[in-house]
Amino acid sequence: MKAIYLFGLFFLTTIFGYTQNTISLxxxxxxxxxxxxxVKQRAILEQQKEVELSAIRAKTLPQLNLxxxxxxxxxxxxVPLPNTGIEPLNNDQYRATLTANQLIFNGGKIKASQGLQNIITDRKQQEVEVNVYQLKQRVNQLYFSILLIDEQRALLNIREQQLNxxxxxxxxxxxxxxxxxxSDKVxxxxxxxxxxxxxxxxxxxSKLIASISSLIGLPISVETVFQKPLISINASSELNRPELGLYGLQKQEIQQQQNILSKxxxxxxxxxxTGGYGNPGLNMLENDFTSYYIVGLKLNWNVFDWNGNKKQRQALDYSKELINNQEEVxxxxxxxxxxxQLKEIETLESSIEIDEQLIDLQQEVVNTSExxxxxxxITTSEYITxxxxxYEAENLFNQHKTQLELAKANYNTLKGDSK
Structure with missing residues (x-):
């Protein structure tokens, strides 16, 4: 019986251990x-890409026209010759044809179009990534605002105990x-x-928790403990923002469009x-319904387009330069x-050092006043002052500590180092 009790206690402890009410940044x-x-757009974009690619692949299949x-x-x-036995054609004529066209060669335009569609989808997916990433600073602001309130409440509770x-x-x-x-009334x-x-x-x-909960799509209760993150920054690393990937994909898209134009x-x-049935058929001297067929090859070549294609590719070069400029800006x-942000971090670190000194000095004053x-x-009012x-010095110290961590989180978010 004791073993069952211990097992049950272990089971319940395990369950509550995995469902502890905490959350991290x-x-x-x-x-x-x-x-x-x-984020739902990601799946929709993939489905859209498959449909577009399927439509492009269909161009390689025989095309039937009725x-x-x-x-x-x-x-x-x-026939203006007498006694030839050739009857004149009817004034009413009928014809039905079924033609099958099969692409044999087009210089790789189909494959290039498929490549363009893949790049377009990747670019749209990256746009989603950029838009979602830009919300991280909003998450930072809400998260550290909650931490700041938690620090304030903890100080208020300590102060309440001291006063009681x-x-x-x-x-x-x-x-x-x-x-x-x-004196007690004071x-x-x-x-x-x-x-x-x-x-x-x-x-x-409660308001902040409701806001961050709706933003990240996770249920968060008011009892949830928000963990204090340990944030480090790397001031020497390169930018890793998703916007840079987006600029790269935009340039790839333009390059592929130029590739298609050249092809x-x-x-x-x-x-x-072509198979047909009609009156007359291919033999214009036979005045009767008959079937017929035609097979052959057809070559299309725009030999001279007044440099229209070249000018289109030059216009795309200017578009690429605009994207380069946007990336530079x-x-x-x-x-x-x-x-x-680095300057703000340095300022806050300096302020925290001064805060610690002020707290030590004010603590001595409070001890003397007590x-x-x-x-x-002295009166109770003077002691309370x-x-x-x-309390204000400690509260300011906590504010500066939380603001420092927020500044570090925003720095990493700006650089693209936040995960």
């Missing part, structure tokens, strides 16, 4: 990449006549303010076979933003 990134509604016509002519061809403990001492001092009768008012701040922080946290100057050879703007309050040298200064 990387899990938010993965949720964004997997669940954001725009034609039928019935006409009435005001005049017909006659101090309230008992003050009441004892009032009872013994050491402190003024209203602390109670401060506790009420803390309660109010806690309520506001809790409400703001359009190559002669196109087709084989054909993107790199410049991104590197400028990275430098600004001793003075016990001896009735110093304690509030300590």
């Amino acid at each position: 990387n899990e938010c990134y993965e949720g964004l990449k997997t669940n954001y509604p725009l 034609n039928a016509q019935a006409t009435y002519q005001s005049d017909v061809t006659e 403990s101090k309230l008992n001492e003050v009441k004892s001092g009032i009872k013994n006549g050491v402190l003024l009768p209203t 602390i109670e008012a401060e506790l009420l303010k803390i309660f109010q701040q806690n309520q506001e922080a809790t409400n703001n946290r 359009s100057l190559v002669p196109e050879l087709n084989g054909f076979a 993107f790199k410049l703007n991104t590197n400028t933003a990275l430098n600004e 001793s003075q309050l016990k001896n009735g040298i 110093e304690l509030t200064k300590l």
